Amino acid sequence: MTVQYAHELRGDGVLVNAVAPGFVDTDINDHTGVLTPAQGAAVVVDLATAGLEGPTGGFFGHEGRVPW
Secondary structure, three states: OHHHHHHHHHHHOOOOOEEEOOOEOOHHHOOOOOEOHHHHHHHHHHHHOOOOOOOOOOEEEOOEEOOO
16 A cells, blocks of 8 residues: 555655554553654654655665565
């Protein structure tokens, strides 16, 4: 789905990526996560602020690009 949307929307200047922030320490997992919320959010912020030269159609985790 991500790749299909990325191809369809690239011409409109929209980049589409999937993100898995990692095992983040939150209320939902009773604070058993190993990453802080800031660490988990970093990949989302990086992609959201990458601009039109950023990647599209990819899958990213807190350590970078993840192979499909």
